[in-house]
Amino acid sequence: MEQDIFESVRYSAMCQDCGDELECCGVQALQDSRLRWDVESTCSACGFTVAMHGRDLPSERREQILTEHGPATLRVLSPTARSAVIMRVLRAELGTDLVNAKSVLRRVLSGDFSGTLPEMELLARKLRASGIPALSTRP
Structure with a gap:
């Protein structure tokens, strides 16, 4: 747990x-x-x-x-992570449309998507549950 x-x-x-x-x-x-x-x-x-x-x-x-x-950042740890899976998680958790999910995906993959630590850790856990290695970090 x-x-x-x-x-x-x-x-x-x-x-x-x-x-x-x-x-x-x-x-x-x-x-x-x-x-x-x-x-x-x-x-x-x-x-x-x-x-x-x-x-x-x-x-x-x-x-x-x-x-x-300070902000926490969501990081995807695998350069070969499947973008479709990441976008599905982002859309479900952020309640966003496909266009905005693509924009968020680019920010996540570039290490430029941030928020509060609980927010970023929730996304990281959802991604890990979907098979995408991810973590939340503070710079």
């Missing part, structure tokens, strides 16, 4: 109960071959606490993760 992959960020928001500053900790995780976004928030002023699980990663938090942790 492959290990879970986590990246977290801390940020502030406004408390919905008292309007003071809410301290938030968000975690993007790759668990059981699924990406998750979980947030726990606590207000030090009024004690309001909330936890949200399983939601999509908001774009501003994705950018924060990339800024704080």
Whole structure:
């Protein structure tokens, strides 16, 4: 069984109960071959606490993760890997059309496709499950 992959960020928001500053900790995780976004928030002023699980990663938090942790890159380790198999995985996982999948394929094969570590590791695992040697790395 492959290990879970986590990246977290801390940020502030406004408390919905008292309007003071809410301290938030968000975690993007790759668990059981699924990406998750979980947030726990606590207000030090009024004690309001909330936890949200399983939601999509908001774009501003994705950018924060990339800024704080740096991007990870998806690498295909075999120069003879079958492009059709890679594109099938990319289309299924990214929900993209054939034209965009070809563009992503070129970026993957050139080592120029990046994202958060959990995102890239999910793609690497899906590729490996399809017989394509792949890994996620940080430069």
